[in-house]
Every structure is written in C-alpha cells, then in structure tokens.
Amino acid sequence: MTDAQLTHEIIGAAIEVHRTLGPGLLESARELSLRGISFEREKPLPVVYKDVKLDCGYRIDFLVDSRVVVELKAIEALAPIHDAIVLTYLRLSGCKIGLLINFHVEVLKDGIKRIVLGYKEPRTAEAQRALRKAQR
Secondary structure: OOHHHHHHHHHHHHHHHHHHHOOOOOOOHHHHHHOOOOEEEEEEOOEEEOOEEEOOOOEEEEEEOOOEEEEEEOOOOOOHHHHHHHHHHHHHHOOOEEEEEEOOOOOHHHHEEEEEOOOOOOOOHHHHHHHHHHHO
16 A cells, blocks of 8 residues: 555545544544554654653653654644654654644544655656656
C-alpha cells in the first residue's frame, strides 16, 4: 500500500468514526482494526539529547504501519502549536507523514491536516520521462 493509499484509509476510518459517533469522539482504533490496518496506540517516543535518553513522556496517539503519525484532538480550533507537535513527532520517529485530526468539527474533512516532513512521492517511470523531456 502506498503512503497516499494508507493516509486515505486512515482518513476514511476517522470519517466513519466521526459519522457514526459524532463530533468530539476520538475512538478510531476499532475502525483501523476492522480495516486490517496495523497500528500502535499511545506509542512511546524516546528522546535522545547528546547521547542521553530523556524520559520526556512523549507519546504518539497512533503510529500507523510504522510510517504515519496520527495526532488526534477534540478541541475548538487547531493552533500552530499542534502542527509543531506533529513535526516534532515526525522528526523524532523518523516518519515523513503525519495526520492531525480534530474531531471537534461538524464535517471531519474540515478538521484534517496532512503534514509532511521532507517527503517526495516516488515518481512513476512515465512521470520521470516527462520530467526529463521538459528539462531538455
């Protein structure tokens, strides 16, 4: 499954939970399981600073398929600090893609933010040929 397909499935699971249970509810683990998507919930995230492991207590809400960080909120509005938290989790975990999902909205698509850290989608052979042709 590509990264785009995986994030699509995660978002679909979140939308299903939101549609069924309503705004403000965060329980997505069951829906991910039903879809056969592997994940870890409340995944501890160690921090090493100058060769010393710090016990900071960082925990990723969901680490999906060992490659997508999912941070869940149920708040009035997302703030820049929430983006910064996801970016920090991406850096510390080595992942490149994060989803910040706020369940406290009427329509969930309005509460979803995809955050990417230095990510480049692999190009198809056809796209590579077109790029080379355009660069000539």
